[in-house]
Amino acid sequence: MAWTRKDLLAMRDLEPGEILTLVDTAASLEEIASRDIKKVPALRGKTIVNLFYEPSTRTRTSFEIAGKWLSADVINFTASASSTTKGETFVDTAKNIEAMSPDVVVVRHSASGAAELLARELDCSIVNAGDGAHEHPTQALLDLLTIREKKRHFEGLQVAIVGDITHSRVARSNIHAMRKLGVTVTVAGPPTLIPPFIGELGVKVAYRLEEAIRDVDVIMMLRLQHERMAAGLIPSVREYSRYWGLSLDKLQKHARPDVLIMHPGPVNRGVELSPEVADSHYSVILDQVSKGVAVRMAVLFLLAGSRSSEGQVRA
Amino acid sequence: MNRPAPRRREKAQVLDEAALDRALTRIAHEILEKNSGASNLAFVGIRTRGVTLAHRLAAKIEKIDGTSLPVGALDITLYRDDLDMRGAPVVRGTDIPFSIKDKTVVLVDDVLYTGRTIRAALDALIDLGRPRMIQLAIFIDRGHRELPIRPDYVGKNLPTSRREVVAVRMKEHDGEDRVVIEEPEDA
Numbered sequence: 001m002a003w004t005r006k007d008l009l010a011m012r013d014l015e016p017g018e019i020l021t022l023v024d025t026a027a028s029l030e031e032i033a034s035r036d037i038k039k040v041p042a043l044r045g046k047t048i049v050n051l052f053y054e055p056s057t058r059t060r061t062s063f064e065i066a067g068k069w070l071s072a073d074v075i076n077f078t079a080s081a082s083s084t085t086k087g088e089t090f091v092d093t094a095k096n097i098e099a100m101s102p103d104v105v106v107v108r109h110s111a112s113g114a115a116e117l118l119a120r121e122l123d124c125s126i127v128n129a130g131d132g133a134h135e136h137p138t139q140a141l142l143d144l145l146t147i148r149e150k151k152r153h154f155e156g157l158q159v160a161i162v163g164d165i166t167h168s169r170v171a172r173s174n175i176h177a178m179r180k181l182g183v184t185v186t187v188a189g190p191p192t193l194i195p196p197f198i199g200e201l202g203v204k205v206a207y208r209l210e211e212a213i214r215d216v217d218v219i220m221m222l223r224l225q226h227e228r229m230a231a232g233l234i235p236s237v238r239e240y241s242r243y244w245g246l247s248l249d250k251l252q253k254h255a256r257p258d259v260l261i262m263h264p265g266p267v268n269r270g271v272e273l274s275p276e277v278a279d280s281h282y283s284v285i286l287d288q289v290s291k292g293v294a295v296r297m298a299v300l301f302l303l304a305g306s307r308s309s310e311g312q313v314r315a
Numbered sequence: 316m317n318r319p320a321p322r323r324r325e326k327a328q329v330l331d332e333a334a335l336d337r338a339l340t341r342i343a344h345e346i347l348e349k350n351s352g353a354s355n356l357a358f359v360g361i362r363t364r365g366v367t368l369a370h371r372l373a374a375k376i377e378k379i380d381g382t383s384l385p386v387g388a389l390d391i392t393l394y395r396d397d398l399d400m401r402g403a404p405v406v407r408g409t410d411i412p413f414s415i416k417d418k419t420v421v422l423v424d425d426v427l428y429t430g431r432t433i434r435a436a437l438d439a440l441i442d443l444g445r446p447r448m449i450q451l452a453i454f455i456d457r458g459h460r461e462l463p464i465r466p467d468y469v470g471k472n473l474p475t476s477r478r479e480v481v482a483v484r485m486k487e488h489d490g491e492d493r494v495v496i497e498e499p500e501d502a
Contacts, residue, residue, distance in 0.1 A: 002405075028390065028408030037442050042393035070393070298406075301393075305404050 003302040007119040007126040010135040011177040019144070019177055026145050026291070026298035032069055033290060043072035046103040046304045051094065052129070053079040053109040058265055058289065059129050059138070063106050066296035072304065075102075090114065091121055098122045103304045107131070112169075125303040133167045139264055140173035142295040144181070146288050147218055150260055155182040160212040162244065163222030163272055164193040164233075170264045171222060175201050188212035189222075189244060192233040209244055213255045220262045221246055221272045241271050248276040260284050323480060323497040329455070329473060330494040338470040339368070342452055343375035345468050350419060353382035355447070357418045361436050362390050362407050365424040367487050368454055372423065387411030389422075394435035409439065416444040421468075425483040427453040430462035455494060457481050 001017030011019070032038055048067040050060050060076065067074035083093060090109070097105060104125045107115050112132030119126040130136040144154070151157060159178055165171045165187045178185050179202045187198060188206040198205060206212035213219050224240055234240045246261070261273070261282045269275045277283065330338065350356055353376055360369030366388040373384045388410045395404075422436055433451060440449060454470040459477060471494070475481060480497045484490075 025406050028406040031409060035443065040393040040442065041438070301404070301406070 003306050006303070007115070007128075008137055008299055008303065009115050009119055009126065009128045011137050011140050011173045011180075012135065014177070014180070016180045019141075019180060022141055022295070022298055022302065023145050023148060025302060026141065026294040027149075029297045029301070030291070030294040032297070033293060038069050039071055040069065041071045042301055043067070043070040043103075043304050046070075046072040047101065048072045048074045048104045048106065048300060048304070049097050049102040050074065050076045050129075051079075051097065051105055051107045052077070053084070053090075053107075053114075054130070056108055056130070058292070059108065062289070062292040063127075063129065063138075063296050063300075066293050066300055069293070070297055070301060072103075072300065091117065094118050094122060098124060104300055127299055127303065130169055132169065133172070134169055135173045135176075136169040136264075137173050137177075138292070138295055138299060139170050140177045141299070142288055142292040143170075143174055143220065143262060143264075144177060145291045145295055146262065146284050147260065149287070149291075150284065151217055154178070157183045157218065158186070158216040159183055159218040159220060160186045160188060160206070160216045161220045161222065162188045162209060162212055162246070164224055164228060165189050165198060165222070166193050166195045167225065167228070168222050171220075174220065175203055179203070186212050186216065190234055190240070193228065209246070209250065210254045213246075213251070213259070215256060216259060217256070218260045218262060219246065219251075219255065220264075223264065223266065224268055224271050237271055245270070245272055245274060246277050247274040248280065251277055251280075251282065262288060265289070322500040324500050326479065326496045326498045328493060328495050329481075330471065332492040335470075335492045335494060338454070339371055340375055342468045342470060343372050343379060346372070346421060346450075346452070347376065347380055349450070349467070353380045353384060355417070355419055356382075356421060357385045357387065357413060357415060358421050358423055359387045359389050359411060359415070359440060361422070361424040361432060362388055363488065364483055364485055365389075365422075367485050368425060368452075368483075369421075369423040372421070372452065385413040387413065387415075389436055389439055391432060391435040391439050394439045396431060396435065409443075411443060414444060415440065415446045417447045419448045419450065420446040421450045421452050423452045425454045426481050427451075427456045427464075427466055427469075428459055428481075430460045430464035433464050434462050454483055455481050 001021045003021055050063055052060055064074045102124050106127045106129050108129040109131050112134035114131045115126055115128035161171050175185050186204040186206050228234055263285050267273055267278055358369040358373050360366030369386050373386050377383050390407045390409045392404050392406045450467040452468040453466040456469045456472050457475040482495050484493045486492050
């Protein structure tokens with residue numbers, strides 16, 4: 001299916017065919033990572049700005065490497081070191097960046113909807129690299145690419161997403177994408193961290209880890225943010241880890257022997273995942289990270305490479 | 316920007332199945348003659364039909380010479396000079412499971428037209444390593460070059476007008492082995 005969108009904002013917006021186009025394009029680009037010379041000229045002369053209002057190492061680096069391997073010029077703009085501290089508004093900052101004619105702006109912000117706001121205000125392409133508790137589409141895409149490589153297909157798979165569902169944009173993006181591709185999704189976690197009405201997204205809910213991980217093909221563990229305890233949503237990290245942490249013992253007792261363990265990172269070892277599980281052969285956490293670069297290359301390539309100037313279409 | 320492809324009708328048949336096969340056999344012999352045998356040769360086809368032709372040429376050479384040559388597939392989407400004009404690019408991936416370093420690489424494509432695809436393919440190939448030599452095998456050379464590129468092996472020279480399209484149809488993709496000239500239906 002041909003890619004025609006200006007922006008990538010949310011998995012919720014996409015057609016199943018568009019999701020597969022992104023995953024297929026990423027799969028084709030994976031071989032670049034194994035070349036001696038990791039550079040192709042596809043986006044030569046294009047400018048990509050990473051506009052990050054939240055700390056992020058993995059995602060920002062991943063977009064930066066992806067852009068550079070495609071020969072684009074990548075500029076990092078980190079909010080704390082910038083005019084934001086001098087009182088400039090988000091949209092003003094973005095418009096100032098746009099005045100320097102970038103082709104793609106990659107935005108990470110703590111407010112849900114930040115990427116969509118920019119997409120409306122700016123003419124260049126916008127990629128949502130995580131907005132509040134809303135969506136993180138490139139994370140869902142790299143999860144899908146990892147799953148497809150290991151399981152060969154999507155239709156009929158069963159996936160459990162475990163942890164803080166309420167505050168997780170990773171969970172939200174994955175739920176939307178997986179439901180469109182025919183995957184059955186079960187979410188699980190302490191009741192305080194499961195949003196009410198989550199069933200309306202077409203997922204099952206489990207309130208015990210053992211029940212959630214039984215017979216599934218993939219277990220996706222989410223990071224527990226320490227501030228959830230301060231907010232009174234969990235009694236203690238130790239209790240969370242006892243009930244919701246995945247140990248090798250629980251995994252081998254309740255899950256299938258060919259289950260995949262995924263985690264969007266960074267991992268709290270000993271909290272949501274025991275170190276033995278994180279380092280086990282079930283874990284594909286590092287595959288996820290390398291696939292992240294391929295996915296971001298695909299997104300940048302499809303957005304920046306498909307913007308055509310009217311009247312110049314060649315037969 | 317996605318424009319529906321204009322409808323085309325077949326204007327003339329250029330090669331039938333037997334003629335197509337004979338041309339491939341001749342090219343295979345020419346490759347062996349020019350390189351004094353098959354040692355150190357490798358085929359790289361340009362997706363999609365160049366890859367199929369490369370596999371057919373490799374099979375011919377195996378039949379003639381008994382040598383089994385490696386065949387790779389090259390996708391040149393990331394090297395095009397007209398990305399902005401085409402829209403919605405489809406990347407099908409490069410798959411060359413052998414080192415091209417110091418090899419004589421025979422680059423294969425179905426139709427040679429402006430030469431821009433070959434220019435992109437040369438860049439893509441050289442980014443993967445340093446071959447000793449690159450030769451170009453083309454099934455149909457239809458003229459209208461825009462770059463200084465010439466093939467080493469040609470199935471057939473076919474003078475065409477720019478509004479015509481040359482279609483190399485192959486069993487693996489189209490269910491038949493045939494070369495035809497097509498023209499827009501509104502003509």
